[in-house]
Amino acid sequence: xxxxxxxCERNQQPILDVLAEExxxxxxxxxxxxxxxxxxxxFAPQMRHLVWQTSxxxxxxxxxxxxxxxxxxxxxxxxxxxxxxxxxxxxTGADAVFSANTAHIMHWDMVCAMVAGVGRLFASMDRGRFxxxxxxxxxxxxxxxxxxxxxxxLKKRDPLMGLRDxxxxxxxxxxxxxxxxxxxxxxxxxLLLVFDKVETTHAR
Numbered sequence: 001x002x003x004x005x006x007x008c009e010r011n012q013q014p015i016l017d018v019l020a021e022e023x024x025x026x027x028x029x030x031x032x033x034x035x036x037x038x039x040x041x042x043f044a045p046q047m048r049h050l051v052w053q054t055s056x057x058x059x060x061x062x063x064x065x066x067x068x069x070x071x072x073x074x075x076x077x078x079x080x081x082x083x084x085x086x087x088x089x090x091x092t093g094a095d096a097v098f099s100a101n102t103a104h105i106m107h108w109d110m111v112c113a114m115v116a117g118v119g120r121l122f123a124s125m126d127r128g129r130f131x132x133x134x135x136x137x138x139x140x141x142x143x144x145x146x147x148x149x150x151x152x153x154l155k156k157r158d159p160l161m162g163l164r165d166x167x168x169x170x171x172x173x174x175x176x177x178x179x180x181x182x183x184x185x186x187x188x189x190x191l192l193l194v195f196d197k198v199e200t201t202h203a204r
Contacts, residue, residue, distance in 0.1 A: 018184050019131060022129065027143045029094055033057060033101075035101075040076060064079040099114070099135075104135060112195050119197075129195070138165070166191075181196045
């Protein structure tokens with residue numbers, strides 16, 4: 001029986017509606033923290049102009065394969081072993097990155113490592129786009145009572161988990177050569193943040 005995350009089932013269509021536009025000119029997407037693989041199995045057949053590359057820690061690869069190997073009429077690459085804390089990421093050639101519901105699960109040092117890694121991935125490219133989905137705080141405040149409750153539940157599991165603040169995300173993105181260019185309001189009090197590689201004189 002395939003592993004199934006109910007949140008993936010609920011949010012995949014609204015996310016796809018945004019990604020279809022944001023990734024319209026993208027050739028290859030690296031998904032960080034693919035989890036069960038449900039998002040890849042749903043998104044890839046809907047965006048056939050690009051290659052969807054899953055990744056996660058090796059212990060999650062079997063779950064990912066359960067989903068992507070059943071996708072018909074499209075070839076999905078095998079998942080890559082990726083620990084965001086590693087200084088050396090796999091050479092994917094991806095010009096875009098997607099990650100869903102990871103920033104509040106990762107410890108803050110891992111969130112910083114993920115964003116820095118995305119910046120390194122795009123360093124030699126003229127362009128790059130990073131789409132990050134999940135719940136976030138704004139101006140160090142919870143935007144809804146349900147987000148406050150969710151944050152308390154996370155911290156009970158692990159005090160270093162929790163909702164991240166938009167300003168802090170923008171700060172570490174800037175340090176990685178990325179800029180927040182759009183924030184899409186999503187169902188269930190989530191956001192889909194779109195960071196683009198900052199243009200340089202060389203890129204022009």
